[in-house]
Amino acid sequence: MVVKLYYDAMSQPSRALLIFLRSNAKIIPVEEVPVALRKGEHLSKDFANVNPFKKVPAIDNDGFKLAESVSILRYLCRTFPVADHWYPKDxxxxxxxxxxxxxxxxxxxxxxxxxxxxxxxxxxxxxxxxxxxxxxxxxxxxxxxxxxxxxxxxxxxxxxxxxxxxxxxxxxxxxxxxxxxxxxxxxxxxxxxxxxxxxxxxxxxxxxxxxxxxxxxxxxxxx
The missing domain is CATH 1.20.1050.10 (Glutathione S-transferase Yfyf (Class Pi); Chain A, domain 2)
Incomplete structure (x- = not known):
């Protein structure tokens, strides 16, 4: 279940997801896909197929595409066996x-x-x-x-x-x-x-x- 992360490091929530996924690299297989906002790459038709809102970050998890950093973080914590402190079950x-x-x-x-x-x-x-x-x-x-x-x-x-x-x-x-x-x-x-x-x-x-x-x-x- 490879997670493709579409991001630009100038974006605050992109950095949050980048840190999270790199911290959990042994648990969540990830492919990092840079999207250069300064070049308008987020406005392309190809990227719109990933995120119709044309913003970063976004993920594609084996065909399941998701936007919005909070939703993505919750999804990843529910889907993969990351340490409980990230998003406690309590x-x-x-x-x-x-x-x-x-x-x-x-x-x-x-x-x-x-x-x-x-x-x-x-x-x-x-x-x-x-x-x-x-x-x-x-x-x-x-x-x-x-x-x-x-x-x-x-x-x-x-x-x-x-x-x-x-x-x-x-x-x-x-x-x-x-x-x-x-x-x-x-x-x-x-x-x-x-x-x-x-x-x-x-x-x-x-x-x-x-x-x-x-x-x-x-x-x-x-x-």
Missing amino acids: SQKQARVDEYMAWQHLNLRAFGSMYFRTKIINPMMGLPVNEDNLKTFGKQLDDVLGVIENIWLKENPFIAGKELSVADLLATTELEQPGMAGYDVYKGHPKIAAYVSAVKAKLQPHYDDAHVFVYKLQAKAKL
Whole structure:
């Protein structure tokens, strides 16, 4: 049951799946299929046959095609005998993972993505940086980071409890994104800094491998 992963490492959820599949390579046979968003490869007719929404990530598991990172992570955890901590079978522990995955779309993912898009993607498309929007998204992102520290990480070392889960893959890859636009998510947020370090330590070398290009852009943004 080979899983083809269609991804672009510039995409946060793509990186989350890339790390997950590489961490479970002995359990889940995977074929990595890069899709270059910057070249518009996700808009091709061939890719539309994999994902009609024309977005990454997406998978093809022996003919079963699936889009949306949260759905893909749940499917993989149900289908393959991965360690229980990724997506616990215990109903309450699983609900905590689901709770974060539902929350993140309109919070960390939304504001982090919009800050990145406003500062980086829009200029690449020939659009000027809207400084008012950038300031607004920055304020909203800072508010969300406070919520992560004071609610999600208030009593536990990881997002959904005492153990690493797929929620942490989604959280950390999103936390990395604003850094490419010069936004330091760690400034004034020591819990987040410690949290990301802990997740990285558990997922090496796959975490850093998935972020090679991201780190280059982060370093450039600091110059």
